[in-house]
Amino acid sequence: MKLLKPWGAAGGGFLHLTILLSLAGLRVDLDLDLYLLPPPPAVFRDELLPLGGPAHPAHAITPFPASGGWGRAGPLHPKTRELDPAAPLEGHLLREVRALGVPFIPRTRVDAWLVHGVADGDTDRSHGLLSAAASSAAGTGAGVDGSSQEEPGGDGERRTVRDSPLAAEEEEKAAAEPVAQVPVASGRTSQENEVLREKCESVARSSCKDNEETASAHEQSLQQHNNENKNTTADRLDQEVAKTTESRNERHLNGTDTSFSLEDLLQLLSSQSEYSLEGISLEDTSSFPGTISESMNVVNFSQAVSHDVNLHEAMLLCPNNTFFRRDPQEAFLQLNAQALPDTNLTVFHSPVDIQMCNLTSQDLLYGLDANTFDEINLMSLAVEGGFDPMQVSELFEEPDSGLMLNLSHSNTSITKHHSPLCNEGAIGYTSDLDNVSQHHLEGAVGGYCPQPSKLGHMDHRYQSAFQELFHQVYHNHTYHLKPPISDPTSESFSKSGKSQKMIRYFSDTSRNLSRDEQRAKALHIPFSVEEIVRMPVDSFNSMLSRHYLTDLQVSMMRDIRRRGKNKVAAQNCRRRKLDRILNLEDDVCNLQARKETLKREQAQCNKAINTMKQKLHDLYHDVFSKLRDDQGRPINPNQYILQCSHDGTVLIVPKELVATGQKTETQKIKRKNRS
DNA sequence: GGGGCTTGTCATAGT
DNA sequence: TCACTATGACAAGCC
Numbered sequence: 072m073k074l075l076k077p078w079g080a081a082g083g084g085f086l087h088l089t090i091l092l093s094l095a096g097l098r099v100d101l102d103l104d105l106y107l108l109p110p111p112p113a114v115f116r117d118e119l120l121p122l123g124g125p126a127h128p129a130h131a132i133t134p135f136p137a138s139g140g141w142g143r144a145g146p147l148h149p150k151t152r153e154l155d156p157a158a159p160l161e162g163h164l165l166r167e168v169r170a171l172g173v174p175f176i177p178r179t180r181v182d183a184w185l186v187h188g189v190a191d192g193d194t195d196r197s198h199g200l201l202s203a204a205a206s207s208a209a210g211t212g213a214g215v216d217g218s219s220q221e222e223p224g225g226d227g228e229r230r231t232v233r234d235s236p237l238a239a240e241e242e243e244k245a246a247a248e249p250v251a252q253v254p255v256a257s258g259r260t261s262q263e264n265e266v267l268r269e270k271c272e273s274v275a276r277s278s279c280k281d282n283e284e285t286a287s288a289h290e291q292s293l294q295q296h297n298n299e300n301k302n303t304t305a306d307r308l309d310q311e312v313a314k315t316t317e318s319r320n321e322r323h324l325n326g327t328d329t330s331f332s333l334e335d336l337l338q339l340l341s342s343q344s345e346y347s348l349e350g351i352s353l354e355d356t357s358s359f360p361g362t363i364s365e366s367m368n369v370v371n372f373s374q375a376v377s378h379d380v381n382l383h384e385a386m387l388l389c390p391n392n393t394f395f396r397r398d399p400q401e402a403f404l405q406l407n408a409q410a411l412p413d414t415n416l417t418v419f420h421s422p423v424d425i426q427m428c429n430l431t432s433q434d435l436l437y438g439l440d441a442n443t444f445d446e447i448n449l450m451s452l453a454v455e456g457g458f459d460p461m462q463v464s465e466l467f468e469e470p471d472s473g474l475m476l477n478l479s480h481s482n483t484s485i486t487k488h489h490s491p492l493c494n495e496g497a498i499g500y501t502s503d504l505d506n507v508s509q510h511h512l513e514g515a516v517g518g519y520c521p522q523p524s525k526l527g528h529m530d531h532r533y534q535s536a537f538q539e540l541f542h543q544v545y546h547n548h549t550y551h552l553k554p555p556i557s558d559p560t561s562e563s564f565s566k567s568g569k570s571q572k573m574i575r576y577f578s579d580t581s582r583n584l585s586r587d588e589q590r591a592k593a594l595h596i597p598f599s600v601e602e603i604v605r606m607p608v609d610s611f612n613s614m615l616s617r618h619y620l621t622d623l624q625v626s627m628m629r630d631i632r633r634r635g636k637n638k639v640a641a642q643n644c645r646r647r648k649l650d651r652i653l654n655l656e657d658d659v660c661n662l663q664a665r666k667e668t669l670k671r672e673q674a675q676c677n678k679a680i681n682t683m684k685q686k687l688h689d690l691y692h693d694v695f696s697k698l699r700d701d702q703g704r705p706i707n708p709n710q711y712i713l714q715c716s717h718d719g720t721v722l723i724v725p726k727e728l729v730a731t732g733q734k735t736e737t738q739k740i741k742r743k744n745r746s
Numbered sequence: 747g748g749g750g751c752t753t754g755t756c757a758t759a760g761t
Numbered sequence: 762t763c764a765c766t767a768t769g770a771c772a773a774g775c776c
Contacts, residue, residue, distance in 0.1 A: 640766055
């Protein structure tokens, strides 16, 4: 444990706790930074204790920034409410804290944050921290606010900076000085303070260098881990942990590390019962609008600590995480390439840390190889985590809840599903299960029940768990329709039974849960239906192998995938069929138009032909009217015809001859054909 | 209450 | 052999 006063111009300081615990065979590497408020007004000064003071209604945990490491623990941007790196750190932070009236702010993180924070080049901050640490290590008593630190060799009376007018003046002076300045402790001369300051900075530089080396080592380890890709073994984890532990021990023995022993820590914490870790709750931060924790999920600190060693909760009980919301392809690519920042800390990430890293437990756990999972006996944890099919079956049979997986009715492990750390949204892990149950109960419309033969390929657990489910869910076709505009609560609307049914229908569909989504939710399948369906087959199989899933879940996921793909195929098929029908209709229309056009053209041709016939007839009679025989009499057109010869001469031939000649030619042709 | 339409699902053949 | 697609057929629900 380090008592730090990094930039405590106003008297505040950080208490850095490094905890190594071995719980149930798991090593827990937990670093805490407790921010100690500057001394309050005199009426409170005596109530402040080295690790805090009296119980305060508001204890806040500042979330460790996701992207900035140490250097981002600054004030919030007024608009985005995110950490504003450009704003002066201390003043804003202290004002923020003071505004909240929080006595101190514990900060939890893991080594990676410290390491990465330093490695990111933010050495000023770490230098300040380490300077303060060195101050504390040197026994100057200036490492922490004077209000909370007894003078070395003192009589136990808590003397604060405010105890003397000079100290108050120095405090005001210190408040105007740069951030990383080591504050001047009261009760010393300026020369003594200067000497102490140089000494502190010397030690701090050493510590900083040590930390930078550690950071470099971690970076190298990270790079090596990347090179080895996902094949990190449990042995490497052990080695990393051993290295870290050994490094700490060495630093502790060399006096460069001011870490307290665990016994000291526990004793100290237990002595401050009102400020024990159990009393530090992130939930309190939710009541402070605009605090850094606004964007975070609320978590009880004690739970956060316990979650460090509760891996199955991290992986299985908090499935609604960003990983499952990401694009599966991208997720899988990242999973293979994702090198854990530090292998010895991965397993021990607390949910708080995970939230701070903007990563989820699933993200991190996904990066673990199979050996790691085996080491922590994930399978047993998974079973313990409420994936027992019998449990599901019991939930189905619960008369009041139907398919309601109201985990508040379940055992403790399942109740942890309600951890505020779990985000809403992913299938199977939302805590808003009352809606689901109501949907299942009221949505069971119709009488279709799958035949037993259709369930033949399922194992008995599948059948037993889903017989009830099918009775209640299978009947409900969920149509994604928008709710009616009319007010369903109106008297006229709610009178008829059909209207009541419509109310339930639209109420159910408003949740937009398909049957497969309900099934997946009921079975706690930690993937969305969309992901299951759209995921490439390789990724899908890889996902099945990477995650511990029961046969029931695997079978359901495959069925969901099959149905989902077939549903899409059916939709495409119907769309194509409709397109074909429309195309055929278009063809029919085109052909009908063509037919009409041809008819019009034929009519026009016939009309032209008739016109020409008429003209020819008129011309014929006109010619005959002008012809005369040898006696000067007109020629009867009924007895004669005009016949054109090959040489262009026109002959007047009696019709009888033409008829006889035609007969003769016809007979000749027939004879030729016969012969 | 029956018919038409939409949608989901299953079975099956084909790729 | 497996995964996927295409498609007919059926059932359920809504209008």
